[in-house]
Amino acid sequence: MGLNRKDLLTIASLSADEIHLILTTAESLKEVGGRDIKKVPALRGKTVVNLFFEPSTRTRTSFELAAKRLSADVINFSPSTSSVVKGETLIDTARNIESMQADIIVLRHSSPGAAENLAGAVRSSVINAGDGWHEHPTQALLDLFTLKEKKGQIEGLTVVIVGDIAHSRVARSNMLALTKLGAHVRVVAPPTMLPLCIEQFGVSVYYQFEEALVGADAIIMLRLQRERLGQALLPSIREYAKLYCLTPDRLKLAKPEAIVMHPGPLNRGVEISPSVADSDAAVILNQVSNGVSVRMALMYLLSGSVRSDGVNE
Amino acid sequence: MTRQPGPTRFETILIRGGTVIDPGHFNGPADVLVQEGKIIEVGRPLQTVLTESQDVRTIDATGWVIAPGFVDLHCHLREPGFEYKETIQTGSASAVAGGFTAICCMPNTQPVNDNESVTEFILNKAREADTARVFPIGAITKKSMGEELAEIGELVGAGCVAISDDGRPVMNSLVMRRAMEYAKAFGVPVVDHCEDLHLSCGGSMNEGIVSTELGIPGIPHASEEVMVARNLSLAHLTGVHVHLAHLSTARSVELVRQAKKQGLPVSGEVCPHHFSVTEEAVRGYNSNAKMNPPLRTDLDVQALKDGLKDGTIDVIATDHAPHAAQEKQLEFDSAPFGIVGFETALPLTLRLVEEGVLSLEQAIDKLATSPAKLFQLPVGSLRIGQEADVVIFDPKEEWVIDPVQFRSKSRNTPFGGWKVKGRVKHTLVGGRLVYEDR
Numbered sequence A: 001m002g003l004n005r006k007d008l009l010t011i012a013s014l015s016a017d018e019i020h021l022i023l024t025t026a027e028s029l030k031e032v033g034g035r036d037i038k039k040v041p042a043l044r045g046k047t048v049v050n051l052f053f054e055p056s057t058r059t060r061t062s063f064e065l066a067a068k069r070l071s072a073d074v075i076n077f078s079p080s081t082s083s084v085v086k087g088e089t090l091i092d093t094a095r096n097i098e099s100m101q102a103d104i105i106v107l108r109h110s111s112p113g114a115a116e117n118l119a120g121a122v123r124s125s126v127i128n129a130g131d132g133w134h135e136h137p138t139q140a141l142l143d144l145f146t147l148k149e150k151k152g153q154i155e156g157l158t159v160v161i162v163g164d165i166a167h168s169r170v171a172r173s174n175m176l177a178l179t180k181l182g183a184h185v186r187v188v189a190p191p192t193m194l195p196l197c198i199e200q201f202g203v204s205v206y207y208q209f210e211e212a213l214v215g216a217d218a219i220i221m222l223r224l225q226r227e228r229l230g231q232a233l234l235p236s237i238r239e240y241a242k243l244y245c246l247t248p249d250r251l252k253l254a255k256p257e258a259i260v261m262h263p264g265p266l267n268r269g270v271e272i273s274p275s276v277a278d279s280d281a282a283v284i285l286n287q288v289s290n291g292v293s294v295r296m297a298l299m300y301l302l303s304g305s306v307r308s309d310g311v312n313e
Numbered sequence B: 001m002t003r004q005p006g007p008t009r010f011e012t013i014l015i016r017g018g019t020v021i022d023p024g025h026f027n028g029p030a031d032v033l034v035q036e037g038k039i040i041e042v043g044r045p046l047q048t049v050l051t052e053s054q055d056v057r058t059i060d061a062t063g064w065v066i067a068p069g070f071v072d073l074h075c076h077l078r079e080p081g082f083e084y085k086e087t088i089q090t091g092s093a094s095a096v097a098g099g100f101t102a103i104c105c106m107p108n109t110q111p112v113n114d115n116e117s118v119t120e121f122i123l124n125k126a127r128e129a130d131t132a133r134v135f136p137i138g139a140i141t142k143k144s145m146g147e148e149l150a151e152i153g154e155l156v157g158a159g160c161v162a163i164s165d166d167g168r169p170v171m172n173s174l175v176m177r178r179a180m181e182y183a184k185a186f187g188v189p190v191v192d193h194c195e196d197l198h199l200s201c202g203g204s205m206n207e208g209i210v211s212t213e214l215g216i217p218g219i220p221h222a223s224e225e226v227m228v229a230r231n232l233s234l235a236h237l238t239g240v241h242v243h244l245a246h247l248s249t250a251r252s253v254e255l256v257r258q259a260k261k262q263g264l265p266v267s268g269e270v271c272p273h274h275f276s277v278t279e280e281a282v283r284g285y286n287s288n289a290k291m292n293p294p295l296r297t298d299l300d301v302q303a304l305k306d307g308l309k310d311g312t313i314d315v316i317a318t319d320h321a322p323h324a325a326q327e328k329q330l331e332f333d334s335a336p337f338g339i340v341g342f343e344t345a346l347p348l349t350l351r352l353v354e355e356g357v358l359s360l361e362q363a364i365d366k367l368a369t370s371p372a373k374l375f376q377l378p379v380g381s382l383r384i385g386q387e388a389d390v391v392i393f394d395p396k397e398e399w400v401i402d403p404v405q406f407r408s409k410s411r412n413t414p415f416g417g418w419k420v421k422g423r424v425k426h427t428l429v430g431g432r433l434v435y436e437d438r
Helices: A016-034 A058-069 A088-099 A114-121 A137-151 A169-180 A209-213 A226-231 A237-244 A284-302 B088-097 B116-129 B152-158 B173-184 B209-214 B221-238 B250-261 B272-276 B298-310 B342-355 B360-374
Strands: A047-052 A073-077 A104-109 A125-131 A158-162 A184-188 A204-206 A218-221 A259-261 B012-016 B019-022 B026-029 B031-035 B038-043 B056-060 B065-068 B070-075 B100-105 B133-138 B162-164 B190-192 B242-244 B266-270 B390-400 B419-429 B432-436
Touching: A016 A137, A016 A169, A016 A284, A047 A058, A047 A088, A058 A073, A058 A104, A058 A125, A058 A137, A058 A284, A088 A104, A088 A114, A104 A114, A114 A125, A125 A137, A125 A284, A137 A169, A137 A218, A137 A259, A137 A284, A158 A169, A158 A209, A169 A184, A184 A209, A204 A209, A259 A284, B019 B360, B065 B070, B065 B360, B070 B088, B070 B342, B070 B360, B088 B100, B088 B116, B088 B342, B088 B419, B088 B432, B100 B342, B100 B390, B100 B419, B116 B133, B116 B152, B133 B152, B152 B173, B173 B190, B173 B221, B221 B242, B221 B250, B221 B266, B250 B266, B250 B298, B266 B272, B266 B298, B272 B298, B272 B342, B298 B342, B298 B360, B342 B360, B342 B390, B342 B419
Parallel strands: A047 A073, A047 A104, A104 A125, A158 A184, A158 A218, A184 A204, A218 A259, B012 B056, B019 B065, B070 B100, B100 B133, B133 B162, B162 B190, B190 B242, B242 B266
Antiparallel strands: B012 B031, B019 B026, B031 B038, B065 B390, B390 B419, B419 B432
C-alpha cells in the first residue's frame, strides 16, 4: 500500500498504520545510504523544492540529501522574510513554484498552519518541515525510527521529553507520534514552559527531572532557545542547567540501557552535558542519518511512485 | 448640534400589518405612521386620517416585526486612513442592511480620532453618506498611545458620545483613572477594551487545548479578566460610568454581575460571534475566526448567554471590524484581528430567541433600546415624535449567509454558508427608506 494522501502536514493527521508504513519504508531505504553509489532512481525526473522561510541548515540538508538519493532534482529556495510583511509572500511564492512544476514542496515557516495553508493552495505535495510552534512531523518520524531501531518496538516504552514543551514543534509532534504508537510519554519542564491543557495529550507531567527519569527507556532533550530568557520564562541559563541539564548522574536514574536523543543543535552544558552527549547512550548522530532515510521514505510514498496496490509504476 | 442625515424630501410612510416591538413601551400588532421624518402614530386602527390626495408609501409588514432601528455601540468604519477596508459610506450601507440605524465608530483610524478635526471629518463623511446616523467615539489618549489625555472636552463638543482607546487599551491604570475622572465633567461613558497586553503576549487565539494543539500563541482568559477587575475598581473609585466592550469570558461576566449588585456604574456588551462560536472555529487556521478578544469555550458561551438573560450584559454590539481579503489571507498569526458584523448580527441574535435565552423583546432591547440609553443617544425608541429610525424584519425568513452579498467593503466573516433565520426587510433613518431587501 502507499500513503493515500497528497501532503504530510502533521503527525496529528496520521494513523498508526500510516506511521508504521513510513517507518517500514524508511528501513528498506536505509540500505541505500550504505552503498558505494548512494542513489536509486525512484524520483528521477521529479522536482523537489525546499522552501525555507526560517534559517535551517540541518533539516534542509537532510531533505536535500534524501531527494538526491532518490534522484530527484532539488531546488533550495530561502526567501528573506525580513524585507516583506511576514507571510505575504507565501501564497505568491508558492504559486510561482507550482508554475515550475514542482512535485514536492518542503516548507519551513515561522507561522503555525503555514504548511496547511500552502497545501490548500497548490497541487504539489507539501511536506511540513516545521511550522511555528505547531508541528515538525519528520523530526518525530525520525525519532520514532531511531527508537524502533534501538529498542525493537515503540509500544510500551517510557519516553521522557525534557525542556521547553510549550514553544516546541518537536515536542508536539513527538507527543502525538509516541502516544499513537503506544509509548508512555512523560514531559518535564518548568511550569512556565508547559502549555495549557498539556495533559490532554495523554502524557504525564513532571516538574522534577529526577522523578521523571526513573524507569525511562529513552530521553529526548529539547534545545533551550536562549531568546526565551527575555520572556520571564526562566530566571537564568544557570538555574535551568542546574535543574534540567542531563548529566551522567541524572542519566543513571533511567534504565541502564536508556538512550538519549536530541534534535540538535546541542547546547552543550545547558540541556545536555558533554559527557552524556558523547556517551554510548547518545544516539544523536543516528538520528541525523535516520532523518535522511525517513525523508526519503516520505518523498517516495508521496511522489506517486507507489500505486495503491503496492506495484511500482 | 445637527445630526446627520440632513433633512431631505420626506414622504409619508405607512407600515401596516406587522407587530410593533418597542421594548418597555409597546409590544403588539400595530401599524406605524411616519411623517416629516418622525413617528406620528403607533396603533391599530390608526386615528390619523390620511387623505386620498396624500402621497403615501405603504409597506406591507404582515408577519414581520417593526422595531426601533438597532444601535451599535461598537464598530470600526476605518475612515480616515483605511478606506481600502471600509469607508463611512460603505460601512453605513452595511449597517442599515443589518438593521442598524445608529452606529458608534471607534477612534482607531489613521489619524486617530483624538481631536475635533477628525471628529468633524467623520461627521461630514457621514452627512455625505446620508445613510445611518454615525456617532463617533473619541480617543482617551493622544494617538491612543496610552500616555497623555486626548482633548476630551473638545472631542465631546465636536460630537463624540463616548471615549475609548479600543484596540490599544490603556495599560497605565493611573492614566485610566485620570481619564475617567476627567470624562466625568462631560458626562460621557468611558469604554474599555479590557486586555492586559502583557498577558496576551502577542497571542492570536484563546489559550487552551486548541491553541496548544495548533501551536498558536494563546491569549489567556485572565488577560481580559484582570482588566475588567481593574476597570470595576476604577469605576468604584471615580464613580464614572465604565462600559466594558466585547466581554468574552465567564469570569468577566461574573465580575460584572457582582459589580452591578454593588451598584457600580458599569455596563457590559457582548458580540454575536462570542455567543455563537467557540475556539473550535479556529481549526484549519481560519483567519476569519481570529478576533480580539478571541473566540473562547463552550463554558464561556454559556456564561455570556446567562449574562444576557439575567441582565448582567446590557447590550449586543457588533465590533464590526472590516479587513481586506489580502490581509485575512495571511498566515493566521500575521492576519489582523476582527470580523465584519453588521449584516449578521440580527440572525445570530435571533438564535438566542430560538434557544429561549432571550425573548424577542429582550433581544431588541439589547440591540436598540438599551444601547441608546447607555450612551444617551436620542434614538432607540418608537415613541410619538421620535425621529423615525425603524427596522422592519421578518423573524422567520430563512436564508444562507453569503459574504459576497454584503454591503460592506469587506467579507471577513466566519459565518459564510450558515443557514440562519431572520432577515431585515426595510430600514428607515429619520423617516427615509435607506434600505430595502430585494
